[in-house]
Amino acid sequence: MEHVKQFLSEFVSKVAHKARQLNKAVWILETTGSPDAADLKAELDTELRMLFNDRAIYDKLLKWDQEIQEPLLKRQLNVLIRAFKPNLIPQALLEEIAQKEAELSQSYANFRPEFEGKALSENEVRAVLKKENKAERRKKVWEASKEIGDVLAPQILHLVQLRNQAAHSLGYSDYFQMQLDLQEVNGKWLLQTFDELSKRSDEAYLEMLQKIEKEQSKRFGVEVKALGPWAWSDPFCQEDPLNNQELDDLVSQLDFSKAGQAFYERMGIPVHPILERSDMFERPGKSQHAFCINIDREKDVRTLNNVQPSIRWLETVLHELGHAIYELGFDSALPWLLREPPHMITTEAMALLAGRQAYRYDSLSHMIEPSEKTEPLMKKADQSLTRRQLIFSRWVLVMTEFESQLYSNPKQDLNGLWWKLVEKYQKIKAPQGRQSKSDWAAKYHIGLAPVYYFSYLLGEMFASSIEESLSKASGSQSLDSHKAGQFLQHKLFFPGNRMPWDALVQHVTGYPLTPDAWLTQFAGPAELGAQG
Numbered sequence: 083m084e085h086v087k088q089f090l091s092e093f094v095s096k097v098a099h100k101a102r103q104l105n106k107a108v109w110i111l112e113t114t115g116s117p118d119a120a121d122l123k124a125e126l127d128t129e130l131r132m133l134f135n136d137r138a139i140y141d142k143l144l145k146w147d148q149e150i151q152e153p154l155l156k157r158q159l160n161v162l163i164r165a166f167k168p169n170l171i172p173q174a175l176l177e178e179i180a181q182k183e184a185e186l187s188q189s190y191a192n193f194r195p196e197f198e199g200k201a202l203s204e205n206e207v208r209a210v211l212k213k214e215n216k217a218e219r220r221k222k223v224w225e226a227s228k229e230i231g232d233v234l235a236p237q238i239l240h241l242v243q244l245r246n247q248a249a250h251s252l253g254y255s256d257y258f259q260m261q262l263d264l265q266e267v268n269g270k271w272l273l274q275t276f277d278e279l280s281k282r283s284d285e286a287y288l289e290m291l292q293k294i295e296k297e298q299s300k301r302f303g304v305e306v307k308a309l310g311p312w313a314w315s316d317p318f319c320q321e322d323p324l325n326n327q328e329l330d331d332l333v334s335q336l337d338f339s340k341a342g343q344a345f346y347e348r349m350g351i352p353v354h355p356i357l358e359r360s361d362m363f364e365r366p367g368k369s370q371h372a373f374c375i376n377i378d379r380e381k382d383v384r385t386l387n388n389v390q391p392s393i394r395w396l397e398t399v400l401h402e403l404g405h406a407i408y409e410l411g412f413d414s415a416l417p418w419l420l421r422e423p424p425h426m427i428t429t430e431a432m433a434l435l436a437g438r439q440a441y442r443y444d445s446l447s448h449m450i451e452p453s454e455k456t457e458p459l460m461k462k463a464d465q466s467l468t469r470r471q472l473i474f475s476r477w478v479l480v481m482t483e484f485e486s487q488l489y490s491n492p493k494q495d496l497n498g499l500w501w502k503l504v505e506k507y508q509k510i511k512a513p514q515g516r517q518s519k520s521d522w523a524a525k526y527h528i529g530l531a532p533v534y535y536f537s538y539l540l541g542e543m544f545a546s547s548i549e550e551s552l553s554k555a556s557g558s559q560s561l562d563s564h565k566a567g568q569f570l571q572h573k574l575f576f577p578g579n580r581m582p583w584d585a586l587v588q589h590v591t592g593y594p595l596t597p598d599a600w601l602t603q604f605a606g607p608a609e610l611g612a613q614g
């Protein structure tokens with residue numbers, strides 16, 4: 083056992099050093115867009131990956147894994163084995179995949195569809211879908227937003243073939259199965275669980291959809307049957323299209339950093355050290371997205387945001403801080419390798435839970451003075467949360483089943499499959515004339531963030547189960563108390579990666595992960611719709 087400890091201490095100190103350098107390069111790159119930082123990041127990325135590219139060490143790890151029983155040592159070996167495995171794919175293939183992904187990313191970033199004689203950015207497409215009331219113009223901009231699919235589809239299909247080849251080299255049936263296995267997720271369980279969630283929320287979704295369609299039909303002066311997918315406020319019908327402007331106005335006077343700080347203080351968790359290190363506002367050259375990064379697994383945790391006065395950004399600020407307090411909450415006695423969440427699912431659950439508070443009446447009433455004007459809007463925000471959950475869950479169901487089938491049989495009629503799934507889950511019909519198109523390839527994640535989306539829905543399910551457990555433990559599902567903060571700190575954050583994600587779920591809630599709590603919250607009582 084001593085030789086294993088010796089190996090871990092030497093090997094992990096190299097990994098920790100390289101990872102810290104890489105994280106700093108990432109931070110500089112994302113906050114400035116500096117080309118030097120981009121080069122440095124790529125170099126450090128390769129150097130870090132090379133540490134895991136050693137068949138002899140991998141074989142030793144497998145052997146030790148058979149011999150060692152001590153739980154913390156065994157868990158560290160497990161983490162390392164799963165980090166080494168994908169790096170044992172033949173080097174030439176790994177390089178080809180990296181190169182094709184970089185090319186795809188470039189094509190994606192550079193493509194601008196033509197609309198009314200002008201090249202449009204993604205944000206401009208969305209702005210038209212948010213504001214335009216003429217159905218014909220909405221249809222045109224939606225069609226323009228899909229053009230990228232036809233351009234990217236051949237590149238994506240080539241990558242799918244390479245990724246499958248990589249999976250075969252490690253003995254997996256396809257890339258989807260490989261990714262799930264490396265993340266300790268059981269593929270059969272995943273698809274069954276999503277199928278159950280889908281059936282049991284079908285009725286609630288349909289009822290909500292009919293309300294939305296009625297509003298859309300009124301707004302655009304078009305019959306419900308003729309609405310089309312361009313009636314939504316985003317190109318994939320994955321967001322709540324109602325009350326957008328009103329809810330933005332509700333929070334437009336708030337200082338989101340201050341509101342976030344006050345929110346986490348009510349949980350007894352100080353976040354000002356995180357905010358001091360964070361980068362909150364838009365700037366030229368800066369990344370347009372939002373994320374949380376743990377630089378050193380010591381105490382240096384930061385978030386990046388591009389705050390705008392919208393409810394979506396209030397949600398995002400709370401969300402990223404949720405990731406951050408999780409990262410700061412690990413048992414500091416844990417070895418470096420285990421100072422991380424066991425899977426994205428568990429940290430997303432915390433972040434999603436925090437993000438929900440941007441819509442919850444109870445939390446909002448702490449942030450905004452209730453008045454005759456704000457009171458009804460806060461209630462509308464609460465209703466919007468339910469719609470958001472139902473709508474987004476359907477979108478994850480489409481993505482997950484599509485990806486599973488894309489990798490198991492890439493030669494089938496993929497656009498036919500795509501619209502079949504959109505119709506099955508989102509209950510939105512394919513418009514005429516899409517047969518020869520590649521609408522599936524227009525979604526960024528299909529090509530560039532594969533086998534990833536499912537975590538969000540599992541995270542939402544876990545978030546609802548946590549709220550149910552809080553209710554049982556303290557009589558309230560609200561996060562606004564020290565008791566809630568302590569529960570999360572001790573149960574969810576403290577264990578780090580000392581156990582797999584599914585064991586951590588049981589540790590927190592007492593049950594394996596099921597959709598029950600989520601369904602009760604957002605799709606009404608479980609009996610409703612269970613017959614279908």
Ligand SMILES: [Zn+2]
Pocket residue numbers: 401405430433
């Ligand atoms: Zn997140």
